[in-house]
Amino acid sequence: NAGVMQNPRHLVRRRGQEARLRCSPMKGHSHVYWYRQLPEEGLKFMVYLQKENIIDESGMPKERFSAEFPKEGPSILRIQQVVRGDSAAYFCASSLGGAGSYEQYFGPGTRLTVT
Amino acid sequence: AQSVSQHNHHVILSEAASLELGCNYSYGGTVNLFWYVQYPGQHLQLLLKYFSGDPLVKGIKGFEAEFIKSKFSFNLRKPSVQWSDTAEYFCAADSGGYQKVTFGTGTKLQVIP
Numbered sequence: 292n293a294g295v296m297q298n299p300r301h302l303v304r305r306r307g308q309e310a311r312l313r314c315s316p317m318k319g320h321s322h323v324y325w326y327r328q329l330p331e332e333g334l335k336f337m338v339y340l341q342k343e344n345i346i347d348e349s350g351m352p353k354e355r356f357s358a359e360f361p362k363e364g365p366s367i368l369r370i371q372q373v374v375r376g377d378s379a380a381y382f383c384a385s386s387l388g389g390a391g392s393y394e395q396y397f398g399p400g401t402r403l404t405v406t
Numbered sequence: 407a408q409s410v411s412q413h414n415h416h417v418i419l420s421e422a423a424s425l426e427l428g429c430n431y432s433y434g435g436t437v438n439l440f441w442y443v444q445y446p447g448q449h450l451q452l453l454l455k456y457f458s459g460d461p462l463v464k465g466i467k468g469f470e471a472e473f474i475k476s477k478f479s480f481n482l483r484k485p486s487v488q489w490s491d492t493a494e495y496f497c498a499a500d501s502g503g504y505q506k507v508t509f510g511t512g513t514k515l516q517v518i519p
Binding site for chain 2: 331332335395397
């Protein structure tokens with residue numbers, strides 16, 4: 292049973308370009324979470340999605356960031372017009388359920404570098 | 407606001423030493439608590455979790471943690487560390503409604519052979 296998959300593992304973008312990060316949850320999981328880890332900081336919650344629905348995006352910057360989890364295919368975190376401050380590791384997690392005692396399983400992360 | 411604090415940012419121990427990593431949380435009401443570990447070059451793995459019941463929780467690889475509600479703490483312990491425990495450890499919490507998990511800033515543990 293494959294774990295949570297993220298690609299690419301490393302992504303380099305110039306300022307102003309778009310970054311697309313993909314996350315395929317574990318088989319059978321329909322709840323996806325995105326976190327960002329800045330250097331020397333812990334993981335910060337960004338957004339929680341279920342299939343075709345954004346449940347909580349309270350951790351997402353208001354501009355340039357968006358996320359989706361379509362009925363088919365991976366969840367996508369999209370960052371438009373990237374800036375140097377977007378350089379970070381972005382982790383995706385998935386769980387079987389969204390409430391109660393469901394463990395989140397993490398992917399290996401995508402390390403975004405903005406030059 | 408909900409928060410999780412880890413006061414030790416970097417800990418260095420010799421093999422066989424005992425380990426205790428501090429974690430304090432600031433949550434009202436129901437809280438679920440977790441410790442995750444990130445070994446060098448690997449992704450986050452769950453070490454142990456507390457949802458309810460016995461406040462002393464045992465996890466993988468000989469780790470345990472104790473939930474002390476009166477102190478808002480969930481410290482991680484291991485009686486005798488090994489070189490292979492060198493990793494970064496994250497304490498985390500959620501409010502139990504759904505799993506919007508809040509993480510601490512992490513503690514880097516270095517175990518010297």
